[in-house]
Structures are given as C-alpha cells and as structure tokens.
Amino acid sequence: MWQGVQEDALPASGTRYAAHRHAVPQHASLRHAATQHASTQHASTQHASTQHASTQHASTQHASPRQHPAPNPERLPNGGTFRPGARSNRLPEPSLAFIRRAIGPGSVEVPATPQPLQLTDTSPLRHWPERERPRERLLRHGAAALSDAELLAILLRTGNRGQSAVALAKQLLADSGTSLSRLLTTEPEQLMRMDGLGPARATTLAVVVELARRVLVEKMEDSILINSPEIVKEYLGITLRGLAREVFVVIFLNAQHRLIRADQLFAGTLAQTPVFPREVVKRALELNAAAVILAHNHPSGLPTPSEADRILTRTLQTALGHVDVRVLDHIIVAGGQHHSFSVHGEL
Structure with missing residues (x-):
C-alpha cells in the first residue's frame, strides 16, 4: 500500500505515475534485501566451510607424529628399547632367564643344548x-x-x-x-x-703306481745308473714290491751305463721263477746292450738270496759274458728291503 499520497487528489493520468514512482523504492528495497540475504547465506556457507577445513586441518595436525612425538622409549631389561606405537623396536639379546620372567613360569620349553657332532670313521x-x-x-x-x-x-x-x-x-x-x-x-x-x-x-x-714307475724311468734315463744305485732301487721297489708272485726283471744299459730299457722277462709262483739264460742273451743282443742289472723279488718278505739265486747269477754272468755284456748287479727286493750282490761282493 502506498502511503503519503491520496488517491483522489491525483489526476487519472497521475495515478499510474504515482504508483510507478512509489513502487520503485519498494522494489529496490526488496532487491537489496534479497541481495543481503544471499550474501549472508554465502558468508555463512564460507564460514562453515572454513570451520570444516580448520577442523580437518586440526585433525590432520593432531594425527601427524611430527606434531605430537611419541613418548620417550622405554628401556627393557637385558638391553633393547621399546617405543609404544612404533613400527619396530630394538629387542634385547634374549636370555632364558629373561624369557621366563617375561612370559611366566611353565610357559616356555627350553630346547636342549645342541651337542657337537661326534665324528667317526662312519661319518661322510x-x-x-x-x-x-x-x-x-x-x-x-x-x-x-x-x-x-x-x-x-x-x-x-x-x-x-x-x-x-x-x-x-x-x-x-x-x-x-x-x-x-x-x-x-x-x-x-x-x-x-x-x-x-x-x-x-x-x-x-x-x-697311480704306473705313473710313479714312469717318473722313475725318466730319472733313470737321465742318469748314469752305475753312479745312481738309489734311483735303481727306487724303480725296482715300485716295480717289484708287494707282488704276490716272483718276477724277474732285466735293466739293459748302453756303453755309458744309461738306460736303454727295463723289461719284466719272466714270472713264476710264490717261491720260484723259471729263468732262461738264452732269452736274456737274445734280448740283450736285440737292444744292443753293453751291460745289464738283474733283479727279482721275494714275496716271502726276506731279501736274503737263496743258493738257487747265487747259481742263477753265475749262470747269467757266464752266458752274457760270451756276447760281451757285463752284469753290473743283481738286486733282490723284499718288502721295503733290498739285497745287492754287488754291494756284498757276490759278483
């Protein structure tokens, strides 16, 4: 309702004007009020949002461990530390006594102390x-x-x-x-x-034995055997020692007493070996030998020559002497012992 204007005092044409003139302030007032109301609501919304964000920020700050550090770590018995809420803690080196106190009596089965492995010949x-x-x-x-x-x-x-x-x-x-x-x-x-x-x-x-024998053969080839009796004994020890039957070996030498060849010519039984002087002479001529060293073994373990051994030695000396081949020695091998005819003056 428009106030301060009498409706009958205005002309008919002015009525519409007056109404229009007075309606403008009222319409502007309504728009202003609506604008203020919207601003108020917007401010309230912003304030609420700000409060909500502040609340979230405060919650985030409260949850951060940097803003609220954990209490000082608790030191445990027997070493180590414990911090409540920590992801990991440094535990002490446990002892049986500490475990019993921590868990309680009767709750822990203590394993038997491991014993060292007793090694015997049956152990791999x-x-x-x-x-x-x-x-x-x-x-x-x-x-x-x-x-x-x-x-x-x-x-x-x-x-x-x-x-x-x-x-x-x-x-x-x-x-x-x-x-x-x-x-x-x-x-x-x-x-x-x-x-x-x-x-x-x-x-x-x-x-293994054959390799050792060949090593000694190489040594004999590089040596003057008349001056190296120990090398000959080593070779014969490897070749004849430990055999279960008698064998007869002849070492053929050249004029400088260097090795030509060492041959096992005869083999027999536990107690004897048949030796044929003609075969020895034949082999010496084939190799063009100038001297020989005779050798055989005694499986019984005693190197002492028998009477048959002495007779055989003299027979071979005579047969080989007919073709200018000298007998330098006759060695008997028994176990780790040797008997040399040359050393004992029996040639």
Missing part, C-alpha cells in the same frame, strides 16, 4: 670340519703331512654305505697287511675282489 667326509678333511689338509700342509689312509681316501673320493673314504682306505690297508706297496702293486683283477673296490677304484690305484 662332507660332515667333517673342513680343516680335518684330507684334501684340505693336503692343500694346507702338503702331501707329506697326510697318512697313507688319508692319501688313499683322496684317490677313492667316497666311501661305502656307513663308511667314510678314510675308513675304507684303512680297511684296504689292513687287508693288505698294512703294506701300502702291496696294495698298490696288486693286479686290478685282484683288487676288485676286495670289499669296496670296483673297476673304477681298482684302475685308479693301478694308474
């Missing part, structure tokens, strides 16, 4: 301490520091079921009368009859 070598294994000991101290059984164990590589390689080596030595030379000079066919030795191991042992 892989279970032995590394410093005690034959191969490692050889590398550290040299082959001379090892026993015969340990050296054999390296060749055998493995043992049998319930028996280490060292135990097997000891057994083989015992079966050979504790004689390493007898074991190594045994024919492979006989070795394979022994418990624990198959074709592979038997041939390995045979190869």
Whole structure:
C-alpha cells in the first residue's frame, strides 16, 4: 500500500505515475534485501566451510607424529628399547632367564643344548670340519703331512654305505697287511675282489703306481745308473714290491751305463721263477746292450738270496759274458728291503 499520497487528489493520468514512482523504492528495497540475504547465506556457507577445513586441518595436525612425538622409549631389561606405537623396536639379546620372567613360569620349553657332532670313521667326509678333511689338509700342509689312509681316501673320493673314504682306505690297508706297496702293486683283477673296490677304484690305484714307475724311468734315463744305485732301487721297489708272485726283471744299459730299457722277462709262483739264460742273451743282443742289472723279488718278505739265486747269477754272468755284456748287479727286493750282490761282493 502506498502511503503519503491520496488517491483522489491525483489526476487519472497521475495515478499510474504515482504508483510507478512509489513502487520503485519498494522494489529496490526488496532487491537489496534479497541481495543481503544471499550474501549472508554465502558468508555463512564460507564460514562453515572454513570451520570444516580448520577442523580437518586440526585433525590432520593432531594425527601427524611430527606434531605430537611419541613418548620417550622405554628401556627393557637385558638391553633393547621399546617405543609404544612404533613400527619396530630394538629387542634385547634374549636370555632364558629373561624369557621366563617375561612370559611366566611353565610357559616356555627350553630346547636342549645342541651337542657337537661326534665324528667317526662312519661319518661322510662332507660332515667333517673342513680343516680335518684330507684334501684340505693336503692343500694346507702338503702331501707329506697326510697318512697313507688319508692319501688313499683322496684317490677313492667316497666311501661305502656307513663308511667314510678314510675308513675304507684303512680297511684296504689292513687287508693288505698294512703294506701300502702291496696294495698298490696288486693286479686290478685282484683288487676288485676286495670289499669296496670296483673297476673304477681298482684302475685308479693301478694308474697311480704306473705313473710313479714312469717318473722313475725318466730319472733313470737321465742318469748314469752305475753312479745312481738309489734311483735303481727306487724303480725296482715300485716295480717289484708287494707282488704276490716272483718276477724277474732285466735293466739293459748302453756303453755309458744309461738306460736303454727295463723289461719284466719272466714270472713264476710264490717261491720260484723259471729263468732262461738264452732269452736274456737274445734280448740283450736285440737292444744292443753293453751291460745289464738283474733283479727279482721275494714275496716271502726276506731279501736274503737263496743258493738257487747265487747259481742263477753265475749262470747269467757266464752266458752274457760270451756276447760281451757285463752284469753290473743283481738286486733282490723284499718288502721295503733290498739285497745287492754287488754291494756284498757276490759278483
């Protein structure tokens, strides 16, 4: 309702004007009021949003461990620390007494103290301490520091079921009368009859002896044998020692007493060997030898020459002398002992 204007005092045309003139302020007032109301609502919304953001920011700040550091770590008995809420803690080195106190009596089964491995000959070598294994000991101290059984164990590589390689080596030595030379000079066919030795191991042992013999042959080839009796004895020891039957060997030399060839010409039984002087002379002529060294073994273990040995030596001296071939020595090998006819003045 418009106030301050009397409707009948205005002309008809002015009525519309007055109404229009007075309606403008009222319409503007309404728009202003609406604008203020919208501004108020917008301000309220912004304030609410600001409060919500502040609340979230405060919550985030409260959750951050940097703003609220954890309490000081608690020190545990027996060392170590514990910080509540931490992802990880440094624990102490536990002792049985500490575990019992922490958990309570009767709650912990204490394991038995492990006992060190008691090594015997039945233990596989892989279970032995590394410093005690034959191969490692050889590398550290040299082959001379090892026993015969340990050296054999390296060749055998493995043992049998319930028996280490060292135990097997000891057994083989015992079966050979504790004689390493007898074991190594045994024919492979006989070795394979022994418990624990198959074709592979038997041939390995045979190869070792043959390599040693060839090394000594090279030494003899480079030496004047009349001046090197020890090399001859070493060679004959490798060749004849430990054999189960008698064999007869002739070493043929040239005019400078250097090695031409060493041949095993005859083999016999446990007690005797048939020797044919004509075959010895024939071989000496084939090789154009100027001198010979005769040798044979005594499986009985005694190097003392028999009367038959003395007769054979004189017979060969006479037969070879007819073709200008000298007999420099006749050596008998028995175990680790030697008998030289030359040294004893029996030539």
